[in-house]
Amino acid sequence: MARIQEAAKAADWPAVRELLEARPESEDRTELLWAVSEISGVETWIPQAIEAEPGSALPLLVAGIRYISWGWEARTGARAQHVAREQFEVFHDRLRIAEKWLYEVAEREPGWASPWCGLQVTGRGLEVGQTAARRRFEATVRRDPYHLRAHQQHLQQICAKWGGSHEEMHAFARRSMFGAPAGSMLGQLVAIAHLEHWLDLDAGADATYIRGPKVTASLREAAERCVLHPDFVRRPGWVQVYNTFAMAFSLAGDKAMARECFEATDGSVTKFPWYYLNGSDPVAAYREHRSAAGR
Structure with missing residues (x-):
């Protein structure tokens, strides 16, 4: 994690790309993508990487995930009633941009789970509704059935604070745990x-x-x-x-x-x-x- 975050801080796209490509396109790469997304300033240099590699989905994926984190930075983790209207506007604008890029990645690389995992998060922020949210989750796990972050994101989607219920949340958690092999992190x-x-x-x-x-x-x-x-x-x-x-x-x-x-x-x-x-x-x-x- 530290290596890729240092490369992101230095705006060293070749190093970031090399480290991402060294991981399989699954949960392993997803963890690195979110580590990069935490680095302030990625949004300033990733457009150049997109322009330099017009045929590559990877810089678009990095940009999409970064815009999710950047959007949540504007919103903050406060409850909705404590978030100002201006904050919500910036939040939603950034998530819409992220959605555009992530859908493009999903179209270019239909086997990748990472863009769909990102779309689970944008969907929650943009309040796409539980039916659409479940479809995004299902799209992720079709590509990687035991993807931990995808399951974590869907649990957040169905918990009480996001319009779900305790009963649905607990049932999903247990069903996921017992649906995975023993020793899985889904516990x-x-x-x-x-x-x-x-x-x-x-x-x-x-x-x-x-x-x-x-x-x-x-x-x-x-x-x-x-x-x-x-x-x-x-x-x-x-x-x-x-x-x-x-x-x-x-x-x-x-x-x-x-x-x-x-x-x-x-x-x-x-x-x-x-x-x-x-x-x-x-x-x-x-x-x-x-x-x-x-x-």
């Missing part, structure tokens, strides 16, 4: 669903929910099928999966399981999900809960 979805449910509740009710015996049992079941399963492989994204289970077990009061997950991270912190606890300093939230778990 993370169960932990995310519990965190989203906890986040949606008022103070007091949230702790009662996440510390309930049914939630603890559900988290243990998911961890045993995911990160604790002997077939679990540390593919790109594995650190975030462990961080998610660490936070969920910590909030649930299951110190033994939280400690095991914290040990596996070896001090590596991912922004998600810790920014749910401390948006300005996810690392501080991680360290606080790691210490409470006895690490």
